[in-house]
Amino acid sequence: MNLFAQILAAVLGTVGFSIMFSVPREYYPLCGFVGGAGWMIYCLVLPYAAAPGATLAAAVLVVFLSRLFAVWRRCPVTIFLIPGIIPLVPGGDIYWMAYYIVMDQVETAAEKGFEAVKIAVAIVLGIVFVFQIPQKAFRRVIDAVRKS
Amino acid sequence: MEHEREIMDVAIEAGHILLENGAEIFRVEETVYRISRHYGIDSGSIFTLSNGLFVTADSVGAEPFSKVIHVPVGSAHLDRVAAVNQLSREIEEGRFTVSQARAELERIRRMPGKTSRMQVIGAAMGSAGFAYIYGGSPVDSLAAFLAGAILYVYILFVSRPHLSKMVGSITGGAVATAASMLLYALGLGEHLNYIVIGAVVSLIPGVAFTNAIRDITDENYLAGVVRMLDALLVFFCIAMGVGMVYAVVQGLMGGAAL
Numbered sequence: 001m002n003l004f005a006q007i008l009a010a011v012l013g014t015v016g017f018s019i020m021f022s023v024p025r026e027y028y029p030l031c032g033f034v035g036g037a038g039w040m041i042y043c044l045v046l047p048y049a050a051a052p053g054a055t056l057a058a059a060v061l062v063v064f065l066s067r068l069f070a071v072w073r074r075c076p077v078t079i080f081l082i083p084g085i086i087p088l089v090p091g092g093d094i095y096w097m098a099y100y101i102v103m104d105q106v107e108t109a110a111e112k113g114f115e116a117v118k119i120a121v122a123i124v125l126g127i128v129f130v131f132q133i134p135q136k137a138f139r140r141v142i143d144a145v146r147k148s
Numbered sequence: 149m150e151h152e153r154e155i156m157d158v159a160i161e162a163g164h165i166l167l168e169n170g171a172e173i174f175r176v177e178e179t180v181y182r183i184s185r186h187y188g189i190d191s192g193s194i195f196t197l198s199n200g201l202f203v204t205a206d207s208v209g210a211e212p213f214s215k216v217i218h219v220p221v222g223s224a225h226l227d228r229v230a231a232v233n234q235l236s237r238e239i240e241e242g243r244f245t246v247s248q249a250r251a252e253l254e255r256i257r258r259m260p261g262k263t264s265r266m267q268v269i270g271a272a273m274g275s276a277g278f279a280y281i282y283g284g285s286p287v288d289s290l291a292a293f294l295a296g297a298i299l300y301v302y303i304l305f306v307s308r309p310h311l312s313k314m315v316g317s318i319t320g321g322a323v324a325t326a327a328s329m330l331l332y333a334l335g336l337g338e339h340l341n342y343i344v345i346g347a348v349v350s351l352i353p354g355v356a357f358t359n360a361i362r363d364i365t366d367e368n369y370l371a372g373v374v375r376m377l378d379a380l381l382v383f384f385c386i387a388m389g390v391g392m393v394y395a396v397v398q399g400l401m402g403g404a405a406l
Contacts (some may be wrong), residue, residue: 006281009289013277013349018351019270021170022261024223039281049229074237075230078171078358082226086274086354092282095345099388102394127361 003043010039012086019085027040027079030069034084038062042088052118059126062088066128071138073084087126089115152189152210154246159183159192160203161253164217165232167201167288170355176201179236183249186240198363217232219254223308224355231256264304271300279346284339286397291328291337292346299324300350317351317382321389329397344390353382372380 012037015028023031040056049057068082093116100109163180167173174197180203184192192368195202199221204214235252239243244252245318277294280289302323307316322349332340356379 009280011277013281016270016273016275016277017350017354019262020274021355022227024227024230043405050388066356074234075231076171076175076226076233079230081355082170082224082358083324085358086349086352087278087281089354089357091278091349091352092345094383094387095348098391099341101377102391102398122199122363123328126345128365129357131362131365 006043007036007040013087016081017086021082023079023083025055027073027075030073031083031126033079034062034065034069035082035087037065037121038084039087051115052122055090055119056126058088058121059085059123060130063127063130066137067133067138067140071135073140080144085123088119090119093119150221151187151246152205152207152213155184155189156192156203156205156213156215158187158246158249159189160201160215160217161257162204162232162236163196163251165218165228165257166347167196168222169201169228170359171229171232172359172362172366173198173371174362174366175229175233177213179232182236182237186242188248196371197367198371198378214302225259225261227261228256228259231259231332251278252324258273261283267304268297268300270280271303271304272297275299276347277346277351279342282342284337284342284346288337289346291331291343294336294351295331295332295343296323298327299347303350310385312320313378314381316383317385318389318392321348321386322352322393323389324389325352325393348386348390349362351382353379353384353400 011032015032018031037059038061041061042054042123045054045057055069062084063081066077067086069080070077093112095113097109100112110112159180162183163176166176166179176196177194180194181192184205189205189207190204191207192203199219201215201217201219203217206212212235232253233254235244235249239249272293276289276293279292280286284292299320302314303320307320311319325344326345327338328340328347330344331337337343354376360372360375360379363375
């Protein structure tokens with residue numbers, strides 16, 4: 001299956017964005033991991049759910065890992081979160097919306113546009129809920145891992 | 149407290165660098181409070197917008213202090229955000245005097261970003277990766293790599309220094325689409341759509357979008373809504389740029405090329 005290629009492409013893309021946003025070099029592997037893991041979940045959930053559902057599952061993992069790594073490496077969560085969330089951003093749907101508008105297929109364009117909104121809302125929900133987990137919980141997980 | 153001004157300047161500078169380089173509002177305010185409190189100013193107060201800081205301090209026995217700073221939002225340099233974050237933690241551990249902290253902030257402000265060449269390669273990698281995950285083939289990915297690199301050269305040397313954000317995004321979308329079409333016409337790539345989707349990704353306002361969500365979550369509605377508007381506007385402009393090129397090509401060639 002090309003799941004492996006999909007994940008590889010997501011890692012490549014995420015690291016590309018990390019470079020563009022001037023993430024310190026030592027964090028590239030973790031950024032790639034976050035982006036790749038998110039996209040893997042997206043691909044695995046997609047056969048069983050609509051795209052917004054798969055996006056929500058992926059966003060939850062991306063935000064969770066970003067926060068975990070931020071506590072672990074003592075750096076801002078932004079470093080992992082921004083590159084990691086980008087594969088989930090509905091860029092494709094927005095493109096198709098523009099495409100179908102030009103092709104005069106307004107209904108299809110509206111469908112794509114609405115899909116993009118739903119996916120964006122899924123990302124929002126993922127971020128909102130996972131940021132409710134107190135910082136201490138992540139601290140404890142990291143401390144527990146360090147001890148063992 | 150004769151140092152009040154000096155301390156507040158250091159705290160504000162830290163906040164300024166954070167806001168300018170893509171940190172969320174909560175972090176900006178928290179850092180300013182932490183630094184000013186560590187150096188003994190408890191009366192500091194800060195209000196942050198997406199493009200400005202308003203800071204006051206009014207300690208007993210010192211001149212009241214206030215400052216308004218306009219912070220035009222530049223491109224994200226997350227390495228600077230990380231460095232200021234680290235500095236603020238070390239200040240709290242007592243490892244910096246006020247003047248040392250000021251010197252360190254000066255150094256962080258001048259931290260060299262990635263070279264243009266690295267940024268172009270990063271953008272091209274992003275384009276190649278996303279062309280593939282959005283449904284393209286490996287060859288499409290290669291075409292997107294080239295088109296993404298062309299777009300980023302345009303961003304670095306034309307749109308960022310000379311054009312407004314809106315015009316830069318519209319023309320950026322157009323340049324990426326035109327470059328993709330050219331490569332496709334030359335025989336590189338199998339699906340034009342996926343090449344274009346990949347090529348334009350470096351224009352996607354990922355920082356504004358993610359920070360907007362986080363600011364709104366933190367109930368910093370004003371800054372969050374402005375950032376969300378910024379992100380939506382850029383999305384809209386990219387789509388417009390792409391659509392414009394398609395419309396022109398379709399008009400000229402009757403849609404056969406698409």
